[in-house]
Amino acid sequence: MTERPTPRALSEVRGDDSPPLMEETLGEALDLAATRWGDRVALISPPQDIRWTFRQLASRADALAAGLLALGLTPGDRIGIWSPNCAEWTLTQFAAARVGLILVTINPAYRRSEVAYTINKVGVKALIAAERFKTSDYLTMIEDLAPEVAGSTPGCLEAAVFSSLKVLIKIGGAPRAGWLDFADVAERGPATDPVMLSRAAQIGRSLSNRDAINIQFTSGTTGSPKGATLSHRNILNNGLFVGRAMGLRAGDRLCLPVPLYHCFGMVMGNLACLTHGAAMVYPAPVFDADATLKTIQSERCDGLYGVPTMFIAVLGHPEFERFDVSSLRTGCMAGSPCPVEVMKAVIGRLHMPDVTIAYGMTETSPVSFQTGLEDTLDRRVSTIGRVQPHLEVKIIDEAGTVTPRGVAGEVCTRGYSVMLGYWDDPVRTAECLDADGWMHTGDLGVIDAEGYGNIVGRIKDMVIRGGENLFPREIEEFLYSHPKIADVQVVGLPDSRYGEELCAWIRLHPGEVAEEAEIRAFCDGQIAHHKIPRYVRFVDEFPMTVTGKVQKFQIRQVMIEELGLTMARTA
Numbered sequence: 001m002t003e004r005p006t007p008r009a010l011s012e013v014r015g016d017d018s019p020p021l022m023e024e025t026l027g028e029a030l031d032l033a034a035t036r037w038g039d040r041v042a043l044i045s046p047p048q049d050i051r052w053t054f055r056q057l058a059s060r061a062d063a064l065a066a067g068l069l070a071l072g073l074t075p076g077d078r079i080g081i082w083s084p085n086c087a088e089w090t091l092t093q094f095a096a097a098r099v100g101l102i103l104v105t106i107n108p109a110y111r112r113s114e115v116a117y118t119i120n121k122v123g124v125k126a127l128i129a130a131e132r133f134k135t136s137d138y139l140t141m142i143e144d145l146a147p148e149v150a151g152s153t154p155g156c157l158e159a160a161v162f163s164s165l166k167v168l169i170k171i172g173g174a175p176r177a178g179w180l181d182f183a184d185v186a187e188r189g190p191a192t193d194p195v196m197l198s199r200a201a202q203i204g205r206s207l208s209n210r211d212a213i214n215i216q217f218t219s220g221t222t223g224s225p226k227g228a229t230l231s232h233r234n235i236l237n238n239g240l241f242v243g244r245a246m247g248l249r250a251g252d253r254l255c256l257p258v259p260l261y262h263c264f265g266m267v268m269g270n271l272a273c274l275t276h277g278a279a280m281v282y283p284a285p286v287f288d289a290d291a292t293l294k295t296i297q298s299e300r301c302d303g304l305y306g307v308p309t310m311f312i313a314v315l316g317h318p319e320f321e322r323f324d325v326s327s328l329r330t331g332c333m334a335g336s337p338c339p340v341e342v343m344k345a346v347i348g349r350l351h352m353p354d355v356t357i358a359y360g361m362t363e364t365s366p367v368s369f370q371t372g373l374e375d376t377l378d379r380r381v382s383t384i385g386r387v388q389p390h391l392e393v394k395i396i397d398e399a400g401t402v403t404p405r406g407v408a409g410e411v412c413t414r415g416y417s418v419m420l421g422y423w424d425d426p427v428r429t430a431e432c433l434d435a436d437g438w439m440h441t442g443d444l445g446v447i448d449a450e451g452y453g454n455i456v457g458r459i460k461d462m463v464i465r466g467g468e469n470l471f472p473r474e475i476e477e478f479l480y481s482h483p484k485i486a487d488v489q490v491v492g493l494p495d496s497r498y499g500e501e502l503c504a505w506i507r508l509h510p511g512e513v514a515e516e517a518e519i520r521a522f523c524d525g526q527i528a529h530h531k532i533p534r535y536v537r538f539v540d541e542f543p544m545t546v547t548g549k550v551q552k553f554q555i556r557q558v559m560i561e562e563l564g565l566t567m568a569r570t571a
Contacts, residue, residue, distance in 0.1 A: 009404055009405060010394075010402045010403070010404060010405065011394060011395035011402055011403045011404065011405050011406075011407065011409065011446070011447040012392070012393070012394040012395075012402050012447075013386070013387045013392070013393050013394075013447055013451050013453075014387065014391070014392045015386075015387040015388050015389040015390055015391045015392075015415075016389040016390075017389070017390065018389070019244075019389070021233070021237050021390055021416055022209075022233075022236055022237055022240055022275070023209055023233070024209060024232075024236065025097065025204070025207045025208070025209045025211075025213075025232040025236075026093075026094065026097035026098075026213060026232050026235075026236055026271075027061075027094070027097050027098040027099075027204045027207065028204070028209075029236055029271075029274055029275065030054075030057070030058050030061060030094055030097075030098075030274065031058060033054045033058070033274050033275075033277065034054045034055045034057070034058035036054075036277065037054045037250060037277040038053060038054055038055035039053050039054075039055065040053060040054055040250065040251060040277055040279070041053055041253070041279045042054040042056070042057045042273070042274075042279055042280065043057055043087055043090060043279065043280050043281075043282075044253065044279055044280070044281045044282070044299060045086060045087045045281075045282045046281075046282075046283065046291075046294075046295055046298065046299070047086075047282075047283075047284060047285065047291075048086060048087055050087045052087070054277070057090075057091070057094065058094075060091055060095075060186065061091060061094035061095045061098055062095075062098060062197055062200060062201070063095075063186055063187060063191040063192060063197070064091055064092065064095035064185065064186040064191060065095040065096075065098040065099045065200040065204075066190055066191050066192075066193065066196035066197045066199070066200045067184075067185040067186055067187075067189070067190050067191035067196075068095060068096070068099065068101065068126065068185065069099055069190070069196055069199060069200055069203075070189070070190030070191075070193070070196050071126065071155050071167050071180075071185070072155070072166070072167070073099075073101055073125060073126055073167070075099060075100030075101065075203055075206075075207070075211075076100060076101075076102065076212075077101055077102070077125045077126070078101070078102045078104050078122050078123055078124045078125055078126075078164075078215065079092070079096050079101045079102070079103060079104065079124065079125065079126045079127075079128065080103075080104040080105075080106050080118070080119060080124040080126070080127040080128065080129075081093070081103060081104070081105060081106060081127075081128050081129075081261070082106040082108060082110070082115065082127060082128070082129040082130065082138055083108055083128070083129060083130035083133075083138070083171055084108045084130060084133050084259075084285035084286050085256070085259065085260050085265070085282045085284070085285050085286065086130070086171065086282065086285060087282070088128070088171045088182055088186075089260045089261075090260065090266075090270055090280065091186065092128055093260075093266060093270065095186075096213070097213055097232065098200055098203075098204050099200050099203045099204060100203060100204075100206075100207050100211060100213070101126075102122075102212050102213060102214065102215055102229075103213065103214050103215070104118065104122055104124055104214075104215045104227075105214065105215070105216050105217075105260075105261040105262070105266065106118055106217075106261060107217070107259075107261050107262075107528060108130070108133065108136065108138075108259070108261060108286070109136070109528035109529060109530060110528055111141065111525050111526050111527055111528065112141050112144060112145055112525070112526060113478070113526050113527065114225075114526075114527060114528065115141065115142075115145075116145050116161060116162075117224060117225070118217055118225070118227075119162055119164070119165055120161075120162065120163070120164070121224075121225075121227060121423065121424070122215050122227050122423050122424070123163075123164035124162075124164060124165055125164055125165065125166055125167060126165075126166065126167035126168075126169065127142070127165060127167070127168055127169065128169045128170075128171065128182065129142065129168070129169070129170055129171065130170075130171045130172070131170055131171060131172050131173035132173075133285055133286070139170055139173075139176060139179065142168065143178075145159075145161050145162070146159035146160070146161050146162055146165070148160070148178075149168065149177070149178035149179070150177045150178055151177070151178070152177075152178040153178075154167075154168070154178060154179060154180045155167050155180060157178065167180070168180065169181070169182050169185055170182065207232075208232075209231065209232040209233040209236070210231050210232070210233055211231060211232060212229045212230070212231055212420055213230065213231055213232045213235070214229070214230040214234075214235060214266075215227040215228065215229050215230070215423050216228050216230065216261075216262070216263060216362050218361075218362045218363065218469065224474065224477075225474065226422040226423075226425055226428055227422055227423035227424075227425070228362045228363045228419045228422060228423075229419055229420045229421055229422065229423045230365055230419055230420065231420055233416055234365040234416065234417055234418075234419065234420075235263075235266075235267045235271055235365050236271055236274075236275070237365075237390070237416055237417070238263075238267055238268070238271070238364075238365040238366065238367055238388075238417050239267050239268060239269075239270070239271025239272040239273075239274065239275055240271070240272070240275040240276075241367070241370075241388050241389055241390075242267075242268045242272050242332065242358065242367050242370065242388075243272030243273070243275060243276045243278070244276075245356055245358075245370045245371075245372055245373075245385075245388070246272075246303065246330045246331065246332055246354060246355075246356045246370075246373070247329075247330050247354050247373050248272055248273070248276040248278050248303065248330065249276065249277075249278065249302075250276060250277030250278065251277065251278070251279075252273075252276070252278040252279070252302040252303060252330075253278065253279045253281050253299050253300065253301045253302050253303070254269065254272070254273055254278050254279065254280060254281060254301065254302065254303040254304075254305065254331075255281045255283055255292060255295055255296055255299070255301040255303065255304045255305070255331075256269040256270075256280055256281060256282055256283075256305050257282075257283050257284065257287045257288070257291075257292045257304075257305065257306060257310060258287070258305045258306060258307070258310070258467075259286070259287075260282075262362075263360075263362055263365065263366040264305065264307075264334060264335065264366070264467075265305075267365060267366065268305070268332060268334070268358070268366070268367065269305055278302075278303075281295060281299055281301055283295035283296075287306075287310055287313075289310075289313040289314045289316075289317050290317060292304075292310075292314055293314060293317055293320065293323040293325065294323070296323065296325050296327065296328060297323050297324045297325065297327075300327040301327055301328060302327060302328065302329050302330065303328065303329065303330045303331045303332075303352075304328055304331040304350070304352065305331055305332050305333075306331075306333060307333065307334065307335035307466060307467030308333060308335070308338045308339065308342055308467075308499070309466045309467065309497060309498060309499070310467075311333060311338075311342055311345075311346055311350075312342055312497075314350070315342070315345050315346070315349060315350065320349075325349075325350055325351055326351050327351075328350055328351045328352050329351070329352065329353065329354055330352060330353075330354035330355060330356070330373075331346075331352050331354075331355045331356070332355070332356050332357075332358050332370075333346070333355060333356070333357055333358075334357065334358040334359065334360075334367075334467070335464065335466075335467025335468075338357060338380075338381060339381075340377075340381045343355070343377060343380055343381050344377065347377070354373050355380070356370055356371045356372065356373075356375075356380070356385070357370065357371045357380050357381075357383075357384060357385060358370040358371075358384070358385070359384035359385070359453065359455060360413075360417075361439075361441055361443075362419075363418070363419045363432070363433075363439055363441075364413050364417045364418055364419070364439055364441075365417040365418075365419070366417075367388060367417075368387065368388055368391055368393055368411075368413045368417065369384040369385045369386060369387055369388065369393070369453045370384075370385045370386075370388060371383070371384070371385035371386075372385060372386070379452060382454070383448075383452040383453060383454050384445075384452075384453045384454060384455060385452065385453065386451050386452055386453070387451070387453070388417075390415050390416050391413060391414070391415035391416070391417060392413070392414045392415055393411060393412065393413050393414075393447070393453065394412050394438070395407070395408070395409040395410065395411060395412075395445055395446065395447055396409045396410050396412055397409045397410075405446075405447055405448060405449050406446055406447075406448060406449070407446065408444050408445065408446045408456050409444065409445070409446075410440060410441065410442065410443070410444060410445075411441045411443045411444070411445040411453075411455070412438040412439060412440050412441065413438070413439045413441065414436070414437045414438045414439065418433065418437060418439045419433070419439070421433060442462070443455050444456050463491075463492030463500045463502060464492075464499055464500055465492075465495075465498045465499060465500050465501060465502065465530055466497075466498040466499060466530070467499075468530050470492075470502065470530065470531055472489070472490035472491060472492075472502075472552075473490075474531075475490045475502065475504070475527070475531050475533070476488050476489065476490050476504075478523070478526070478527055478531075479504065479506070479519070479522075479523075482519070482522050483509075484508050484509055484512040484513075484514050485506055485507070485508060485509070485514075486507050486508055486509045486510075487506075487507040487542070488504055488505065488506045488507070489504070489505045489542055489550055489552060489555060490502055490503065490504050490505075490533060491503050491505075491552050491555050491556045491559070492556070493535065493556060493559055493560060493563070493565060494560065494565050495534075495565075501533075501534040501535065502531070502532070502533040502534055502535070503533055503534065503535035503536075503537070503555075503556075503559050504519070504533040504535070504536050504537070505537050505539050505542060505555055506519065506536065506537065506538050506539070507538075507539055507540065507541065507542070508538060514538065516536040519533075519536050520532055520533075520536070535559065535563070537559070542555065543555065543558075
């Protein structure tokens with residue numbers, strides 16, 4: 001990965017023009033993979049005892065696509081997937097792409113209010129959901145929101161709270177009123193009907209790679225989550241270049257303990273494998289260090305993905321030394337900064353000399369910068385690498401002027417990877433995506449003389465907890481709905497395990513009294529667990545500027561001193 005020549009004095013870089021971009025749709029890319037690597041293993045899910053070749057994956061995707069069409073879905077309809085990692089998740093990803101259904105990826109940690117917002121915001125017509133996982137009873141949460149489910153004919157839901165939602169499909173479990181079974185839709189009846197299969201193929205041939213194919217929700221600092229809308233071209237090529245940068249090869253097996261609902265799993269993972277003939281390997285429904293190590297050993301995995309906390313947990317497994325991880329060679333670490341000692345351990349103890357670091361955001365599909373196989377340990381730890389092929393990045397000051405090399409400013413990205421926009425939200429799209437096609441990331445970065453980038457801070461208040469992007473404004477707005485709370489400010493505090501943890505300063509209405517446990521109980525079951533503040537403090541006032549703005553940096557400093565925390569590196 002190299003940088004095309006640009007004025008060396010300015011913080012503006014352009015990636016290579018080669019290899020060329022893929023101009024296929026995801027469905028066409030799956031056909032290419034089935035033709036080129038038909039008998040190679042494409043997907044392995046040890047917990048489900050599933051092992052599909054590329055040819056089998058393509059065939060199963062065709063069948064599910066036909067089954068979805070038979071339920072009345074048409075190109076452009078939104079189909080939600082609400083489940084932890086499993087083979088059905090990926091099958092849905094490719095089946096939806098086959099017939100132009102827009103996949104809406106729903107965080108499996110979401111609770112009632114969050115999933116209801118997601119479904120209604122983008123008009124989800126069909127929802128595929130896991131039956132349950134740990135404390136998440138997905139079907140019951142939907143039925144709590146829409147009591148009409150129990151009395152409805154499967155596929156014909158009419159619910160007061162969900163005007164768009166008609167089809168409910170469950171993954172596994174016993175028969176349930178109002179729900180279709182995934183296996184019935186994917187394997188029986190219309191799924192094997194030659195007429196429906198032919199119709200699905202015809203639709204596939206009519207699609208454009210510029211069509212929207214995926215909506216991923218990313219929170220904002222000034223309101224509810226936004227639906228970043230991505231095309232076939234966006235995500236297919238990003239998967240291609242991420243895999244290329246880490247030296248992924250046909251026949252490799254890539255261990256993916258990262259969540260599929262996020263770009264890290266479904267794009268950097270699944271689509272990197274699709275475009276390189278490698279196998280997607282899902283060690284467990286959610287990250288589990290023990291399952292990850294067992295899977296690396298049993299499947300002889302060549303690569304491993306994760307955020308730094310995942311790698312730390314794997315390396316810290318009490319019986320790490322008894323696992324054979326010598327098959328590992330490459331992988332990718334992203335989501336938050338990697339400490340030097342962790343990178344050294346990943347390269348040494350995990351036998352991953354080719355591991356790379358990546359940086360990006362959902363709105364850029366996601367990766368813009370990535371280290372390369374030739375980069376030194378220092379480069380991999382102290383930078384985010386160089387710009388990806390077919391992309392441009394510039395660093396600008398507050399006036400919009402490109403800064404000199406080494407001078408910090410806002411990171412802006414342009415090229416094939418930039419999203420189509422936020423779903424049904426032209427105002428917020430225009431706030432970050434300008435008329436010239438530049439995506440304004442809100443991150444503060446620098447580019448050095450050799451074209452390597454680094455992130456030195458965030459313009460907005462985003463908190464990164466264990467690789468999850470959390471935005472205080474969203475959490476504040478939820479907490480405002482508590483009847484005792486008059487005002488609330490949420491900040492991120494450094495944490496040795498997760499990188500950052502949330503802290504809420506709460507001002508109660510006069511005469512009210514509350515306990516920390518009461519606030520957390522109010523959040524439980526309504527917002528995802530990782531959004532619930534770890535620290536809660538009740539205060540009478542907030543530090544303010546003379547113009548009446550809350551000084552969050554002072555809140556953060558007070559808490560760091562009170563708790564004796566160590567400042568986290570922000571690069």
